[in-house]
Amino acid sequence: MRAQLFRYFAKELRKRKKKTALVTFAITWGTLSILLLMSFGRGLSNSFRISFKGLGDNLIMVYRGQTSKDYHGLPKGRRIMIYPRDIALLSALIPEIGLVSPESNDYFMITAAGRETNRNVCGVGPAFGVMRSMIAESGGRFINEEDERTARRVAFIGWNMAENLFPGENPVGRTIVISRVPFTVIGVMKKKLQNSSYQGFDADHAYIPHSTFSRIHTQLYIDRIHVQPKRREDNQLVERRIREILGRKYRFDPEDDYALGIWNTIEQAEEAEKGFRGVEIFLAIIGGLTLLIGAVGVTNLMYALVKERTREIGIKMALGARRRHIILQFLLETVFIFSKGMFWGAAVAYAIVRLTRLVPISYELSGIQTYLLRPIFSLDILVIFLAILGTLVFLSGIFPAVRASRLNPVEALRYE
């Protein structure tokens, strides 16, 4: 096929711009809505994933409990307490455990720089920060081994508390007074998304070494043990081993689910992950079906464009156009119209996604905007979309084009 013919097709298409504007618009709109659907869908599940990890990554929490079964002659209803020494026992007997930390907490009056607030103070080990995705703002740090060993009076505080006690100032190095004992602030928690919690969100808390906590608080037991297995897959095993070991020590049935409270976030996360996948697959199916309906509509429009040009096709045939000239012209027009529509649709979708991501989101409460305002426009979405649409373009272009080329020139010339 000669270049002059392509130039001629392009020229004809330019002249027919207005006639094809509707199809172009339809394709732009379709591309835009499907890409946005998929970007926002992916953003939604991604935000869920992030805020799910906000509480902590790969975490198993062990609480005190009360037996609900008789065991070796012991009655049910006994309280089961856990103590600091149990932590050493568990890490010694369960090699699958990676990190472990105690946590005890209570509400205390906290004062600083003339301000006063009643907040949850948690005594935790050095591993706690990593397990609970707590990262210090630059210039600060989390509690370390030395703090714990020597029971230093240091505190790591949530960003909300920092804002309440030291509005507009850097709290690191300043003093806060917890229950009449002065503490030095060593770090402020960087903002993070968190959608599950107990006793309030991490942003509002103060964290001090567990050894120090034991000195300002009278309780001997600990409230919770945080455990992180070395490998995610071991979470069920570690959970079972904890029940067995503590069951042997405190004499309760390892099968008794109420003797110890265990919150296995890994198991929960795996369930949630299935949910996220489900949402993404669902959106992809909706997108695919929409695309299919759109392609049917576009095929119709292309048929209409062919029909409208029946007489013109007859004229061209009379003047010596071959079948492939006719097919090629219509197919190229379809491809061009689609490319144009897809380009603008993708460009606008990309712009909308980028602009939406610029909107600041609140970390204070994981509101709906947290999930809606962080769409993700990823290359794989675009590639899958283009592959599917490319196929549909070819199909919706080839049929009208072939039909056009099969017209009988005599009848086409007579067409009104």
Place this chain on the structure above:
Amino acid sequence: MIEMERISKVYRMGEVRLEALKEISLRIEAAEFISIMGPSGSGKSTLLNIIGCLDTPSGGSYFLEEKNVAGLGFDELSTVRNRKIGFVFQNFNLLPYATTYENIELPMLFNGRSGKRRRERVRELLEMVGLVEWQHHRPSELSGGQQQRVAIARALANDPSLILADEPTGNLDSKTGEEIMGLFVKLQGQGRTILMVTHDTHIASYSQRTIQLLDGRIV
């Protein structure tokens, strides 16, 4: 130039068999100017379409310049139409969104003439039909006579030896019709064969020979 032997054309519409042409034999020499006349439904247009390779006969043989075209496929017929035949229609059949220039150029795009030769040829033809100053106008901006002159120029683009005209003056007033006939006479003078369907006896008087059709037969 044209040799037809027992050409027939049968249309089937469901159960009904319609014989549009019944064993027509015809011989036309080069540089003849012939009109085809007859009442409507007599098969004039069908005959013209078969001669013009737009349609294929149901039976018989057809030689165009010693070449048997009865058995050719669509694309081969396209080539024959493109090189050897020029069409002039009653309703002009110009592309509405193309200018005079572009309409005349179109047949040359289907056979790959170089850009330079196309420009030269379009200019020649514009001068011949007297539309140089109208070359950038679209058909809707031209009068009927001007549009028919564009169509004639387009028919001549690839310098065909055969011109087929289906009621070329049917949509024109008589004075414009005469002008168009003047052009046809001139084309005949250049050695081209002209076949024209008409039912206007005055227009037919420009030709040297008239073929009368009735019910698909030559009378």
